Amino acid sequence: MKEMGYKFKHEQSLPDQRSQASGRPHCDPTGLNRLFDEWMQGDETEQRETFETLRQSLDQDRRAGYKLFPQA
Numbered sequence: 001m002k003e004m005g006y007k008f009k010h011e012q013s014l015p016d017q018r019s020q021a022s023g024r025p026h027c028d029p030t031g032l033n034r035l036f037d038e039w040m041q042g043d044e045t046e047q048r049e050t051f052e053t054l055r056q057s058l059d060q061d062r063r064a065g066y067k068l069f070p071q072a
Helices: 017-022 029-040 044-059
Strands: none
Touching: none
16 A cells, blocks of 8 residues: 555654754853852852741641651
């Protein structure tokens, strides 16, 4: 049977992922180092308050025996 030129929606050709893997953008290690340094120099008080809010949010709907951050 001769194949028609029609393709179903789910049969559309996708870009070859192997060619994309080799064409990754160049990363500047010095720029990454600067970014990590900026993150590490954050306000310690703000980080503690943010973590406390996050901890409470994650544990608020969990049963007592299933808390991610159980109180000592």
